[in-house]
Amino acid sequence: MTDRNPRQLFNTWLRLAGVVISGMALMAVAGPATLVIAVLLGLAVVKSRFVALDFMGLRQAPSALRVGLFIWPAALVLVAAAKLVLSTALFS
Amino acid sequence: MDARSHPIATAADEDTTDTLLLWVLVWSELAAFGILLVGFLVVGVIQAGAFAAARTHLDPLLAGINTLVLLTSGWQAALAARPRASLMQRRRALIGAALFGFAFVAIKLLEYSAEAGVAGDPQFASFFELYFLVTGFHLLHVVFGAFVLLIVAWRPKPGNVALITTLWHVIDLVWIVMFPLVYLV
Secondary structure, three states: OOOOOHHHHHHHHHHHHHHHHHHHHHHHHHOOOHHHHHHHHHHHHHHHHHHHHHHOOOOOOOHHHHHHHHHHHHHHHHHHHHHHHHHHHHHO | OOHHHOOOOOHHHOOOOOOHHHHHHHHHHHHHHHHHHHHHHHHHHHOHHHHHHHHOOOOHHHHHHHHHHHHHHHHHHHHHOOOOOOHHHHHHHHHHHHHHHHHHHHHHHHHHHHHHHHHOOHHHHHHHHHHHHHHHHHHHHHHHHHHHHHHHHHOOOHHHHHHHHHHHHHHHHHHHHHHHHHHOO
């Protein structure tokens, strides 16, 4: 359960919406270039942090839970980044 | 012997707020989706050309809008899970979270209807099999979760609200990571 008040939760939602809209705008302007995709992967980890800490209320939770819920998105994003580098190196 | 004076604690005396099984469930979901996403990425390396060609038929704009919809739903779920929320606030937020969940489903089905035409092309077979498996598995979680949110809105006991909202945020978390992996990488 979250310990945030409605105002703090609204601010978190606003930040998340800002990150999503920025990502979509970046994609629309610059297209699916490798660097853009790398930035969007980083933003996915940022969004995950906001959801875990503020919406799920893990700021005061045991560190194992906080770290675990950071490692899951971070590990998948790293695998995706490795795939991106591999595909670029092999097929460009 | 009087039960109240018995020295051994009964199950009723134990802490009822323990969340061990909730986190076991959360991690089993994350493990399942993690395996599916890694599988998707590995096949994407093996069939890089076909995956890149198939990906041009996806609609990242609709998926981006769906990210906003699901995050809004997660915000409503977080409002419902506040310990100080009144019964009415809890109910309203849970219903709001469920409605945004159903909006996500509607947008995703719209997206599927546009992709169905090219999904049968043998050149894209592997991509669309995995795409429908991964995103469809997630979509089923959203449908099921939204119905459970409505049931809990009917009887919003704090324990039930904490359980379904935590799982709802996990579904949200999975989509946040799934979006760039499936649509972009």
